[in-house]
Amino acid sequence: MVVGTVTSATRVGAGEWEVVVGDRFIAVLAAPADDRAIAELAGLTGDATVGIERLVQEIPGAPDAAGEVDRGFAVVWWPTADASSVTAVVRGEAVVDVDSPGGSRRFDGRGIRPWHLAEFRDVSGVRITEAAAPLRPRGTAIGARAPGRATLRATDVEWTPEARPSGADVPLGASSDRAARGGPLDATNAPETETATDAIAITGEEPETVEGPADLDPISAFAPGPPPRVRIGADDVRTVTRPILVGRRPLAPRAPAAASAAPELVPVRSPTGVVSGTHLELRVEGERLVATDLRSTNGTVLRTATGVRRMRAGESIVVVPGSTLDLGDDTIIEVLPASDEAPRPTRTDRPRT
Incomplete structure (x- = not known):
């Protein structure tokens, strides 16, 4: 299981995503998403051996109906317990903002079908959101601690490699006690802010420390080993x-x-x-x-x-x-x-x- 804390937020007026958080992955599908796809992804949350291909396989293809808008999806997957290495797949309006010691970079679909895939290293944080959202560094996770495997609805999802200390917990509210699929986060419960937040702690072995900035160029981000x-x-x-x-x-x-x-x-x-x-x-x-x-x-x-x-x-x-x-x-x-x-x-x- 990958160490870290996942925080979700709902911004007023932004497009919502159905979010599934597993031991090795975070998947977001444009809401409302296909119930079968959500159920299949939820069934994989505890599978520590699941691969990125299997996760993408469970996500429906782009709509074919004339005039129907495909907002897309995103999957962030950790191939090992070393949380500094991340593989991302995106399509449509979904984007993944990747933090590293060198700054923040945005990975988007670039119009590629059926999806765009890249691998990143030296990652210090991840944010999944929509293309219309501004690029900004990962925020501070605030909110309630929830189970490490969950489904929820949100406009933004952030992951940080730091596990949430127990002293930072706050009582679980209606927006966070969702071990099963729930409705959208209720922004009216957030104190004087435009977002409601929900944190999910993922525990496991401590990741190895990797020095240097992230290799964020999808063309150049080779893993160790001979190229094809x-x-x-x-x-x-x-x-x-x-x-x-x-x-x-x-x-x-x-x-x-x-x-x-x-x-x-x-x-x-x-x-x-x-x-x-x-x-x-x-x-x-x-x-x-x-x-x-x-x-x-x-x-x-x-x-x-x-x-x-x-x-x-x-x-x-x-x-x-x-x-x-x-x-x-x-x-x-x-x-x-x-x-x-x-x-x-x-x-x-x-x-x-």
Whole structure:
């Protein structure tokens, strides 16, 4: 179980989230959320082995109905009891503000579908809120202490690695005694403020101290270990240390990027023209390799050990060794096992904030 204190608040006029707090994760879904999804997530709150993939799997996809607004979701997950390492997944209006010794940074969905994933280190605090909320450092947790596993409704959720001392407890009120799913926090019970707060203490082993600022660049936030490798076509084997753009005539984004983050452009032959000019992006998010179909004309077919599926235009998906991506015209990208001999970034290779 991860050490820390979770505090929730309700701001007048802000969009609310359904919040599920587990031993290893905090998940927020736009309220009102699907009851089945909330129930499934609540059933995982005590599972110390649950992975980020399983958590995201339980969250419904974006609405398809015309005119229906998808406010999105966010999941913050601790892969180990070391609370300084965090993986975040966001979509839509949900954002995760990450605190580190170097300051606060915002991680948002950037319009990526079905979601955007990144891994962060040296984290000293996390705040989940909506994109319209201003970026500000994590506040001081005030309010009642509640069970470590809970569901509730709020507009803001904050986590701090410091466990709440017992002397800081206050009597539980109607807004905080929710071991099961409850209604929205009642801002009228908060003394002369615009927010009502609720704190959930998560206890466990003390996290290790990690010095230095957080590695908050999703492209550069590699976990220890060799980066992934791919084979493009028959014999073009590449180690993915920065984004790779594949297509007939791939073009780099118009926005300038640092030299270390500038994408590799990999042109491929397509006699019949079924491969788009800039067809697919491969990038590393944390420990995972993510493939994104860049709204190609004829699509991308993903083959894995469990089956075959055609990626939706603009869709991002985690791909694992043994998977293949078929762009058409015999252009096959194979995801290879990482090699221990492959070059890997070190702390001095990554930008510091």
